[in-house]
Amino acid sequence: MAITxxxxxxxxxxxxxxxxxxxxxxxxxxxxxxxxFFLASTGAAAPINEMTTAIVNAIPKI
Numbered sequence: 001m002a003i004t005x006x007x008x009x010x011x012x013x014x015x016x017x018x019x020x021x022x023x024x025x026x027x028x029x030x031x032x033x034x035x036x037f038f039l040a041s042t043g044a045a046a047p048i049n050e051m052t053t054a055i056v057n058a059i060p061k062i
Contacts, residue, residue: 008042011035 018028
């Protein structure tokens with residue numbers, strides 16, 4: 001668990017700086033995928049899924 005959380009923090013930090021510097025490339029895509037993969041295995045996955053579901057349900061259907 002501790003390794004997963006530190007990898008999430010590392011990937012999140014790297015992704016933040018890549019997005020901030022506008023240097024998006026294939027490496028950035030790898031960082032984003034790694035961030036999402038490791039984030040899904042932490043305790044933050046359930047609240048993120050619940051928030052996403054609530055937002056989707058709040059959008060009126062056309």
